[in-house]
Amino acid sequence: MLAEDSTLLREGLVRLLAEEGHDVLAAVGDGTSLVREAEARTPDLVVVDIRMPPTHTDEGLRAALDIRERWPAVGVLVLSQHVERTYAARLLSGGAERVGYLLKDRVAQVDEFLDALERIRAGGVVLDPEVVRQLVLRSTHSDPLAGLTPRERTVLQELAQGRTNAAIAQRLHLSLSSVEKHLGSVFDKLELPSTTEYSRRVLAVLHYLKS
Amino acid sequence: MDDAARPLRDSGGAGTVPAAQPFPLPRRAAGALLGCCTALLGLLYFAVPGAALGPFLLWPRTHGRALALLAGGARRLAELERWRRGVFFGDVFPVHRASGRAVLRYVAARTWTGVLFAFVTGLLVFGAVLAGLLAAGVVRSTTSWQELLPQAALGGVLLFLDLQGLVSLGALDARLAREHFGPSARELLEQRIDELAASRAGVLEAVDTERRRIERDLHDGVQQRLVALAMLLGRARRNRTPEQAEALLRQAHKESRDVLTELREVAWRVYPSALDSLGLEEALGGVAERCVIPLRMEFALAVPLPRPVETAAYFVVSEAVTNAAKHSGATHISVTVRGDGNRVSVRVRDNGIGGADPAGSGLTGLRSRVDALDGLLHIESPPKGPTTITAELLCA
Numbered sequence: 001m002l003a004e005d006s007t008l009l010r011e012g013l014v015r016l017l018a019e020e021g022h023d024v025l026a027a028v029g030d031g032t033s034l035v036r037e038a039e040a041r042t043p044d045l046v047v048v049d050i051r052m053p054p055t056h057t058d059e060g061l062r063a064a065l066d067i068r069e070r071w072p073a074v075g076v077l078v079l080s081q082h083v084e085r086t087y088a089a090r091l092l093s094g095g096a097e098r099v100g101y102l103l104k105d106r107v108a109q110v111d112e113f114l115d116a117l118e119r120i121r122a123g124g125v126v127l128d129p130e131v132v133r134q135l136v137l138r139s140t141h142s143d144p145l146a147g148l149t150p151r152e153r154t155v156l157q158e159l160a161q162g163r164t165n166a167a168i169a170q171r172l173h174l175s176l177s178s179v180e181k182h183l184g185s186v187f188d189k190l191e192l193p194s195t196t197e198y199s200r201r202v203l204a205v206l207h208y209l210k211s
Numbered sequence: 212m213d214d215a216a217r218p219l220r221d222s223g224g225a226g227t228v229p230a231a232q233p234f235p236l237p238r239r240a241a242g243a244l245l246g247c248c249t250a251l252l253g254l255l256y257f258a259v260p261g262a263a264l265g266p267f268l269l270w271p272r273t274h275g276r277a278l279a280l281l282a283g284g285a286r287r288l289a290e291l292e293r294w295r296r297g298v299f300f301g302d303v304f305p306v307h308r309a310s311g312r313a314v315l316r317y318v319a320a321r322t323w324t325g326v327l328f329a330f331v332t333g334l335l336v337f338g339a340v341l342a343g344l345l346a347a348g349v350v351r352s353t354t355s356w357q358e359l360l361p362q363a364a365l366g367g368v369l370l371f372l373d374l375q376g377l378v379s380l381g382a383l384d385a386r387l388a389r390e391h392f393g394p395s396a397r398e399l400l401e402q403r404i405d406e407l408a409a410s411r412a413g414v415l416e417a418v419d420t421e422r423r424r425i426e427r428d429l430h431d432g433v434q435q436r437l438v439a440l441a442m443l444l445g446r447a448r449r450n451r452t453p454e455q456a457e458a459l460l461r462q463a464h465k466e467s468r469d470v471l472t473e474l475r476e477v478a479w480r481v482y483p484s485a486l487d488s489l490g491l492e493e494a495l496g497g498v499a500e501r502c503v504i505p506l507r508m509e510f511a512l513a514v515p516l517p518r519p520v521e522t523a524a525y526f527v528v529s530e531a532v533t534n535a536a537k538h539s540g541a542t543h544i545s546v547t548v549r550g551d552g553n554r555v556s557v558r559v560r561d562n563g564i565g566g567a568d569p570a571g572s573g574l575t576g577l578r579s580r581v582d583a584l585d586g587l588l589h590i591e592s593p594p595k596g597p598t599t600i601t602a603e604l605l606c607a
Contacts, residue, residue, distance in 0.1 A: 012443065051430075111445070
């Protein structure tokens with residue numbers, strides 16, 4: 001299901017998804033209709049633009065949170081105009097599974113967009129590289145990230161985008177064990193309890209960075 | 212003061228809101244004569260209760276009470292004067308409470324002015340009687356021409372002096388009233404400062420509104436189109452068959468042209484560059500071309516306008532026309548721009564349904580723009596229409 005107020009973009013998305021073999025159940029122009037549609041037929045995944053009528057602020061996000069709360073099994077991908085850390089945090093605060101936050105322009109990079117949809121459907125968390133970059137690059141004196149090596153940073157960045165260790169290893173041309181080693185030291189430096197569930201770890205990282 | 216030089220917004224420089232026309236002379240003369248009567252009242256008042264209260268005024272213990280009593284009566288006299296100035300001279304004074312001393316001061320000064328005026332008027336009557344006698348003498352041939360000439364010359368001089376006295380006393384009366392009832396110089400300054408502060412805040416608000424609108428324009432228009440365009444290209448690259456890819460590319464090409472058009476429109480709405488290079492008339496021509504409703508433009512400027520005025524005039528027209536096209540359902544719009552070198556008047560009229568809200572964001576922005584130049588904006592939009600928006604701007 002889609003909610004996007006620009007007709008042009010909405011149509012484009014519907015076509016694109018149809019071409020890729022997805023079944024678009026509904027395409028609407030505002031948050032309220034999206035929730036109504038979701039109620040009628042539970043989709044696997046909703047794609048929501050944050051800024052929609054009537055107030056053009058965060059209607060889409062509120063609709064997304066509403067849907068997440070009522071139907072936790074539905075995947076949610078939120079498209080945002082700019083990187084808004086508050087929005088990303090609000091989205092992820094309710095348990096980070098099957099959820100994504102992408103910059104709207106990312107839709108233009110069709111492959112990445114489709115890949116993000118797949119990863120969300122598979123239960124992962126997708127954050128826009130730009131969001132991650134901004135989070136990771138904030139280095140103040142109090143910022144524990146300042147203590148990471150460049151390599152560790154890259155690994156964390158990949159991790160934050162919801163990739164599995166194997167995928168990270170593949171992307172960075174590292175062995176799986178060295179990725180695990182890097183991650184281990186990242187978690188140590190960030191003083192995070194080590195768990196096996198990567199989305200929780202992302203969430204922990206995010207929460208930590210947000211504080 | 213000739214009409215062209217008068218500021219549009221008289222912030223009470225004369226202490227009054229000037230009447231459109233001074234009242235006719237007979238009426239003002241009647242007011243002046245009535246002023247003589249009220250001056251006699253004043254004399255009586257100071258002579259009788261004033262004299263009676265005099266000793267108590269000198270006694271420190273009773274001074275306060277006595278002064279309050281005396282001022283209470285003087286206040287009534289002052290109110291009478293205010294009424295007289297209003298009815299016979301068209302002065303509009305705001306109601307305000309002066310201190311007892313100030314009222315007494317005014318009534319005293321005003322009384323003396325009135326008494327003097329009565330005296331000078333008396334001299335005039337006396338002079339008229341003498342002139343009458345002289346003329347009768349000439350008619351009855353009891354007065355010779357040799358006697359008449361010096362008399363007439365002397366009489367002429369005295370008449371001139373007398374009239375001069377009347378005019379001056381009239382002016383003094385007006386001035387006393389203005390100084391007592393009207394806002395003081397300080398109040399005028401404060402009023403002006405308030406006005407400026409309000410218009411400054413309005414300008415800032417208007418700037419922010421504009422920026423919001425520009426952001427919205429960019430986001431909802433240009434950016435969406437660009438994303439859609441990139442998506443088309445992405446789809447074209449992913450498509451399996453050359454025909455499909457070809458079709459998508461064609462679509463993308465068309466879309467890219469639309470993006471360009473949109474961008475040009477947005478840039479124009481932000482600031483029409485024609486305004487700088489080709490002047491107001493050309494820029495307004497652009498507004499007319501973009502308007503979906505038939506628009507008739509009447510443009511008559513004696514001299515080119517200063518830049519800020521030109522910009523304000525442009526935005527008044529473009530905003531009003533945009534509003535009319537969006538909300539009024541009009542089938543015809545007429546735009547008139549007239550200027551004589553001192554001021555320019557911009558009028559936009561549509562035959563739509565009316566009911567425009569002067570507090571709406573667009574019109575508020577316009578008002579701020581016009582206020583910032585000390586201009587006036589009139590919005591007439593009765594239900595059922597027509598809507599007329601007029602801006603009067605000074606070119607000084």
